[in-house]
Amino acid sequence: MNILLSNDDGFIATGINVLRDELSKQNTLLTVAPDRDRSGASNSLTLETPLRITERGEQFYSVNGTPTDCVHLALTGLYVENSTPDIVVSGINAGANMGDDVIYSGTVAAAMEGRNLGLPAMAVSMASYHPMYFQSGAQAVATLLKNIPNLKLENNENTATILNINVPDLPWQEIKGFQVTRLGKRHKAEPVIKDKDPRGDEIYWVGPVGEEADAGEGTDFYAIQNQYISVTPLHIDLTRYSAIDTLGDWLCAL
Numbered sequence: 495m496n497i498l499l500s501n502d503d504g505f506i507a508t509g510i511n512v513l514r515d516e517l518s519k520q521n522t523l524l525t526v527a528p529d530r531d532r533s534g535a536s537n538s539l540t541l542e543t544p545l546r547i548t549e550r551g552e553q554f555y556s557v558n559g560t561p562t563d564c565v566h567l568a569l570t571g572l573y574v575e576n577s578t579p580d581i582v583v584s585g586i587n588a589g590a591n592m593g594d595d596v597i598y599s600g601t602v603a604a605a606m607e608g609r610n611l612g613l614p615a616m617a618v619s620m621a622s623y624h625p626m627y628f629q630s631g632a633q634a635v636a637t638l639l640k641n642i643p644n645l646k647l648e649n650n651e652n653t654a655t656i657l658n659i660n661v662p663d664l665p666w667q668e669i670k671g672f673q674v675t676r677l678g679k680r681h682k683a684e685p686v687i688k689d690k691d692p693r694g695d696e697i698y699w700v701g702p703v704g705e706e707a708d709a710g711e712g713t714d715f716y717a718i719q720n721q722y723i724s725v726t727p728l729h730i731d732l733t734r735y736s737a738i739d740t741l742g743d744w745l746c747a748l
Contacts, residue, residue: 495639498579499525500564501587502532502600505556509586509628516632526568529556535600537562561604569611582608585618586631590660592714593678605656609730615656621718622663630669631661634723656728660714662721673722678713680704
């Protein structure tokens, strides 16, 4: 399989290097990742400054941009015509991307950019900010990729063709299996943290994410709590179809 690999933690992050080592055993890889940690970059593109690419190894490059930049640059600039990859894989992220996290996640955004440009995509994260078992995440991806040709999803805008994968930070033999899940939901984020810089001026740190709110059976949170790998299908179309008729009636009354 021909795979484009990216992430948001940067090209030196342990997660992407463990995954690169694992996937390169049986696949053709091009790795394009940010030159530094770009966590929380979401779907941002760099439009007013040039992007620069640096070779870091065989078919391994860093970019002075966002995760979305990396995937966009690779698919529209690095692959020669008629040699596009079979799938885009983003990760392995240090830290879960569950529930509301996907809105901010650079890991998920890199996968979304692959889908935006017409390819199936996969985002993978370890459910720990300091993972010990990245190899379990790599094994999960390798297992899913072996069977990905058998996943027959309709190719239209309303069908989920992005797989958001979260892996418990456990040895592979202690993980109970895979579960298909939906996104849960968190409580609102904690308040910003106020501080002062060395000159005495006020600075602010974004506060921690909110605790789990909707985390019942069937959610990504629930799967992780019960030692399963969570696999959530995502789609890009944000239209709220259930509100179209009501909104249309409201507009007609203006």
